[in-house]
Amino acid sequence: MTSDIKIVDDAKKQLSMHPKKFGLWLFIVTVVMIFASLTSAYIVRQAEGNWFVFELPWQMWATSGIIVLSSVSMHWAYISAKRDNLESIKIAISITTILAVLFLVGQVYIWGLLVDENVFLVGNPSGSFLYILSGLHGLHIVSGVIFLLIVLNSTFKYKTHSKNLVQIEMCTTYWHFLGGLWIYLFIFLLLNH
Amino acid sequence: MATADIHITEETHHDGHEHDHDHGSNFWTTYIFSTDHKMIAKQFLITGIFWALLGGTLSVIFRLQLGFPEAELGWLRPFLGDWITSQGKIDPEFYLALVTMHGTIMVFFVLTAGLSGTFSNFLIPLQIGARDMASGFMNMLSYWFFFVSSIIMLTSLFIETGPASGGWVIYPPLSALPQAISGSGLGMTMWLVSMALFIISTLLGGINYITTIINLRTKGMSFSKLPLTIWGFFFTAIVGLLSFPVLFSAVLLLIFDRSFGTSFYLSDIYINGEALPNQGGSPILFQHLFWFLGHPEVYIVILPAFGITSEIISTNSRKPIFGYKAMVGSLLFISLLSFVVWAHHMFVTGMNPFLGSVFMILTLIIAVPSAVKVFNYLTTLWKGNIRFTPAMLFSMGLVSFFISGGITGIFLGSAAIDIQLHDTYFVVAHFHLVMGSASFFGMVAGVYHWYPKMFGRMMDAKLGYIHFWLSFIGIYLVFFPMHYIGIAGYPRRYYSFTNFDALNSFTDLNMLVSIAAILTLSAQFIFIFNFFHSMWRGRRAPANPWESNTLEWTTPINPGHGNWPGEIPTVYRWPYDYSKPGAEKDFIPQHIPFSETLESNFEQENELIKLEGTDSKAIVIDGK
Ligand code: HEM
Numbered sequence: 001m002t003s004d005i006k007i008v009d010d011a012k013k014q015l016s017m018h019p020k021k022f023g024l025w026l027f028i029v030t031v032v033m034i035f036a037s038l039t040s041a042y043i044v045r046q047a048e049g050n051w052f053v054f055e056l057p058w059q060m061w062a063t064s065g066i067i068v069l070s071s072v073s074m075h076w077a078y079i080s081a082k083r084d085n086l087e088s089i090k091i092a093i094s095i096t097t098i099l100a101v102l103f104l105v106g107q108v109y110i111w112g113l114l115v116d117e118n119v120f121l122v123g124n125p126s127g128s129f130l131y132i133l134s135g136l137h138g139l140h141i142v143s144g145v146i147f148l149l150i151v152l153n154s155t156f157k158y159k160t161h162s163k164n165l166v167q168i169e170m171c172t173t174y175w176h177f178l179g180g181l182w183i184y185l186f187i188f189l190l191l192n193h
Numbered sequence: 194m195a196t197a198d199i200h201i202t203e204e205t206h207h208d209g210h211e212h213d214h215d216h217g218s219n220f221w222t223t224y225i226f227s228t229d230h231k232m233i234a235k236q237f238l239i240t241g242i243f244w245a246l247l248g249g250t251l252s253v254i255f256r257l258q259l260g261f262p263e264a265e266l267g268w269l270r271p272f273l274g275d276w277i278t279s280q281g282k283i284d285p286e287f288y289l290a291l292v293t294m295h296g297t298i299m300v301f302f303v304l305t306a307g308l309s310g311t312f313s314n315f316l317i318p319l320q321i322g323a324r325d326m327a328s329g330f331m332n333m334l335s336y337w338f339f340f341v342s343s344i345i346m347l348t349s350l351f352i353e354t355g356p357a358s359g360g361w362v363i364y365p366p367l368s369a370l371p372q373a374i375s376g377s378g379l380g381m382t383m384w385l386v387s388m389a390l391f392i393i394s395t396l397l398g399g400i401n402y403i404t405t406i407i408n409l410r411t412k413g414m415s416f417s418k419l420p421l422t423i424w425g426f427f428f429t430a431i432v433g434l435l436s437f438p439v440l441f442s443a444v445l446l447l448i449f450d451r452s453f454g455t456s457f458y459l460s461d462i463y464i465n466g467e468a469l470p471n472q473g474g475s476p477i478l479f480q481h482l483f484w485f486l487g488h489p490e491v492y493i494v495i496l497p498a499f500g501i502t503s504e505i506i507s508t509n510s511r512k513p514i515f516g517y518k519a520m521v522g523s524l525l526f527i528s529l530l531s532f533v534v535w536a537h538h539m540f541v542t543g544m545n546p547f548l549g550s551v552f553m554i555l556t557l558i559i560a561v562p563s564a565v566k567v568f569n570y571l572t573t574l575w576k577g578n579i580r581f582t583p584a585m586l587f588s589m590g591l592v593s594f595f596i597s598g599g600i601t602g603i604f605l606g607s608a609a610i611d612i613q614l615h616d617t618y619f620v621v622a623h624f625h626l627v628m629g630s631a632s633f634f635g636m637v638a639g640v641y642h643w644y645p646k647m648f649g650r651m652m653d654a655k656l657g658y659i660h661f662w663l664s665f666i667g668i669y670l671v672f673f674p675m676h677y678i679g680i681a682g683y684p685r686r687y688y689s690f691t692n693f694d695a696l697n698s699f700t701d702l703n704m705l706v707s708i709a710a711i712l713t714l715s716a717q718f719i720f721i722f723n724f725f726h727s728m729w730r731g732r733r734a735p736a737n738p739w740e741s742n743t744l745e746w747t748t749p750i751n752p753g754h755g756n757w758p759g760e761i762p763t764v765y766r767w768p769y770d771y772s773k774p775g776a777e778k779d780f781i782p783q784h785i786p787f788s789e790t791l792e793s794n795f796e797q798e799n800e801l802i803k804l805e806g807t808d809s810k811a812i813v814i815d816g817k
């Protein structure tokens with residue numbers, strides 16, 4: 001039996017990855033494709049003219065800052081897990097979750113500001129796109145928050161530690177991805193609004 | 194490291210329950226909420242067969258209208274109710290609904306879910322030597338998302354305003370405005386919800402297929418030793434993973450246009466002289482998004498069929514597949530190209546002619562890898578020791594359809610000719626041969642070939658032959674005349690041609706097509722009978738009925754959970770050692786080491802024996 005196990009590992013070393021982590025990356029690919037297609041649609045539509053131009057609220061810089069900070073705290077959680085520092089995992093994940101919720105609140109607040117600027121979901125596609133992009137991203141953030149809570153829960157059950165990193169690793173990957181995705185969307189909107 | 198963990202748990206689990214496979218399982222976990230890839234494959238297959246029959250029936254109903262416009266169809270009332278008007282005619286709007294649902298069902302529910310769902314699930318673990326998919330749970334979810342999506346689509350057929358009617362491509366504004374056609378009301382909403390679930394199902398499946406192929410291959414199963422079926426499923430899953438999310442975006446924006454009043458696709462529309470409030474949208478945008486999925490989708494439909502055909506043709510020609518690397522390369526090249534040709538469906542949207550030419554050239558380049566595949570099929574057959582099993586006949590039928598349908602693709606790919614032919618029956622002929630029929634034949638071939646592995650019994654070959662000839666001749670009789678009808682200018686999706694003087698000819702040809710369609714559909718019942726009857730009454734299958742090389746035939750005749758009762762076999766050679774000079778038998782399965790076939794080894798293979806060693810556990814990673 002023991003020798004068996006070793007072989008499985010050996011013969012596959014070159015390519016093998018944890019199937020779940022690999023699956024997560026593939027999932028990320030699908031999300032990338034959704035946003036890539038939406039931003040392409042944005043550009044194609046913009047090129048056709050009749051495009052209502054408006055200023056992005058400066059508060060978007062703030063929410064972008066929050067999401068970057070949350071990535072930092074997420075990474076802190078990951079490193080703490082590697083070092084078996086359970087207390088700081090809990091703190092770090094809690095901070096990340098709070099920042100995530102703050103981010104969401106900020107985004108909704110920004111929608112309100114946009115409405116004050118007379119940019120509506122229903123109306124010129126330039127505004128509709130903004131709501132769709134940030135809304136869809138927000139939904140993904142919600143899924144990320146759920147993931148964070150799951151990890152937090154298993155940390156409390158002492159299931160997250162240096163010998164059992166898969167879950168928190170996946171969560172970290174996903175969270176960094178979501179942050180990066182927002183930064184991409186933000187820069188995209190800055191350049192193309 | 195982590196992989197090892199998984200194998201430990203699986204293996205110990207397995208040893209413990211070797212004599213008791215059904216330990217802790219009941220009817221529900223075995224047949225309904227099963228996580229076993231073989232059972233999920235059968236679920237996809239049976240659901241797919243159901244959809245195929247329904248889709249086929251819908252097409253016969255609208256063919257009745259086209260072939261016999263004067264006929265009295267009152268007898269359909271018990272089934273279709275008020276969709277048959279009081280004069281005994283099909284309601285014109287229902288005609289459009291029929292065409293739409295036929296297309297949607299066939300493309301997505303039969304040839305995507307039915308085909309990939311069945312064979313990727315069934316064959317990937319068996320042929321790469323894995324105990325199951327990477328995630329059995331996700332696999333089960335994939336089926337159940339498909340199931341719910343199916344239920345919603347099916348229900349939409351029975352609602353009062355009728356199912357979606359804007360064509361399977363659901364172009365807005367038609368599909369966006371309930372005022373335009375009654376099918377764009379609730380029916381369209383259900384279509385969109387159903388497709389959103391369908392996309393989730395496909396993505397869950399695809400993620401699983403890719404992960405499994407990359408991570409769970411058995412010892413020695415390097416990429417260069419993978420059967421071409423697996424290569425086909427692999428590229429299909431990747432293409433699906435990259436293109437279905439784009440359909441999701443398209444659908445999402447359409448949902449917002451329909452239900453929340455946005456104007457992504459709508460602008461300057463007047464209904465009964467009144468302007469709609471929507472301003473600034475672009476319907477062409479939808480076409481771009483749709484065809485960015487839509488074109489890869491046609492390859493999602495054909496690539497698994499290619500894989501299945503390669504395997505069957507090689508096995509039954511008793512010859513190695515001609516140009517293994519070229520086959521893999523052409524699959525790859527086709528997959529890449531499929532993402533950069535979508536606008537050939539949009540030549541008449543008023544696109545910039547320069548852009549049109551770019552897309553035209555890219556489109557025509559697809560003919561090259563396609564021709565490579567055809568060439569290799571033919572050269573594999575050439576001078577082979579052909580065994581005409583039903584599966585083999587259907588595979589050869591695929592090649593035939595692919596040639597005759599592919600050639601017309603080249604006509605359509607030329608923008609100048611397409612302007613004449615776009616949206617005529619010529620296009621219908623093209624894609625039904627190259628995609629519909631070819632892929633359908635691939636699927637049926639797969640069922641005949643792997644039926645013994647699925648159900649432990651053989652299907653009846655004689656019925657298979659009858660099924661093949663009726664289908665083969667029937668399909669050509671249906672689709673070949675459509676080329677003429679199309680060149681003569683008949684537009685597709687028209688309810689009736691008899692109102693136009695210019696289109697009043699060809700009624701006889703249309704009649705012939707309709708009769709052939711009825712015959713072809715009837716012939717499928719032979720298959721259905723054979724399929725279900727053989728499950729209980731078929732001859733018991735031997736372990737390796739087709740004398741094939743791939744790993745699935747090394748499992749027990751009725752493989753249990755985990756597929757191999759003991760250790761998973763190790764792979765030493767590629768899957769196409771048929772009729773190797775000097776060999777005892779005309780096939781050498783993949784798990785036979787070179788040290789046991791000294792008489793037939795090539796020089797470089799003798800070198801590999803050293804690496805096999807006495808300890809059969811140390812294994813060559815890549816035989817090159
Ligand atoms: C040599 C390769 C091929 C070329 C150059 C080609 C070209 C084209 C073109 C230009 C059209 C658009 C016609 C029009 O709407 O005016 C078309 C339609 C279509 N093709 Fe192909 N094609 C090829 C192979 C294939 C294959 C292999 C499949 C499927 C497996 C396929 C499936 C379809 C389908 C489904 C449509 C119609 C979609 C619709 O409008 O409903 N084609 N093809």
Ligand SMILES: [Cu+2]
Pocket residue numbers: 487488491534535537538
């Ligand atoms: Cu195409």
